[in-house]
Amino acid sequence: DVKVTQSSRYLVKRTGEKVFLECVQDMDHENMFWYRQDPGLGLRLIYFSYDVKMKEKGDIPEGYSVSREKKERFSLILESASTNQTSMYLCASRTTGGAKGEQYFGPGTRLTVT
Amino acid sequence: AQSVTQPDIHITVSEGASLELRCNYSYGATPYLFWYVQSPGQGLQLLLKYFSGDTLVQGIKGFEAEFKRSQSSFNLRKPSVHWSDAAEYFCAVGPRGTYKYIFGTGTRLKVLA
Numbered sequence: 001d002v003k004v005t006q007s008s009r010y011l012v013k014r015t016g017e018k019v020f021l022e023c024v025q026d027m028d029h030e031n032m033f034w035y036r037q038d039p040g041l042g043l044r045l046i047y048f049s050y051d052v053k054m055k056e057k058g059d060i061p062e063g064y065s066v067s068r069e070k071k072e073r074f075s076l077i078l079e080s081a082s083t084n085q086t087s088m089y090l091c092a093s094r095t096t097g098g099a100k101g102e103q104y105f106g107p108g109t110r111l112t113v114t
Numbered sequence: 115a116q117s118v119t120q121p122d123i124h125i126t127v128s129e130g131a132s133l134e135l136r137c138n139y140s141y142g143a144t145p146y147l148f149w150y151v152q153s154p155g156q157g158l159q160l161l162l163k164y165f166s167g168d169t170l171v172q173g174i175k176g177f178e179a180e181f182k183r184s185q186s187s188f189n190l191r192k193p194s195v196h197w198s199d200a201a202e203y204f205c206a207v208g209p210r211g212t213y214k215y216i217f218g219t220g221t222r223l224k225v226l227a
Contacts, residue, residue: 040123040219042118042204042219042220043217044217045214048213048214050213056213092157098210100146100208102148102160102163103160103215105157106157107157108157
């Protein structure tokens with residue numbers, strides 16, 4: 001079974017803090033994704049990585065950056081957290097195959113910025 | 115612009131009743147189509163997918179979906195709902211030739227005992 005794990009289920013940070021969300025997958029998948037999930041808005045793509053050190057901006061990259069130094073790990077970084085970044089963050093991985101491939105999701109990190 | 119619409123935000127059904135969740139998409143060509151389920155406190159799990167061929171697709175947990183090209187729809191159905199089906203359901207579209215999905219806003223299903 002594919003397993004995608006996220007470092008924290010719940011996280012509370014203060015405005016202005018630098019925040020790291022970590023995601024690890026154990027299936028040697030090339031593609032990894034970070035989404036943000038908000039009520040009534042569904043899932044919105046923040047960043048996508050198609051290989052180690054390779055990344056592309058998604059639909060809402062502002063205020064975020066990512067790092068992928070190893071194939072199994074994809075980190076989302078909030079450079080200076082703001083209250084409007086309070087949300088559920090979901091990581092996913094996928095083998096190659098473009099939009100045809102199934103994405104495997106982690107359990108999510110619920111981030112609260114106060 | 116490409117979009118996915120799930121017109122029902124909330125649906126309530128009684129256990130044992132049938133279920134249909136609606137999904138419409140806007141895209142020039144037939145995209146790849148998916149339904150995911152998110153149980154409380156969990157990530158998303160794939161229920162079923164459609165790429166081509168037979169327009170009626172069977173998935174896990176007794177779910178099926180039918181692709182209707184003329185209506186740009188991919189509705190999810192289950193003949194008899196179980197209490198454990200209470201969750202949020204997301205329709206997703208994967209435009210061919212791209213790497214990403216477009217997700218609908220989700221439908222939250224409540225099941226009455």
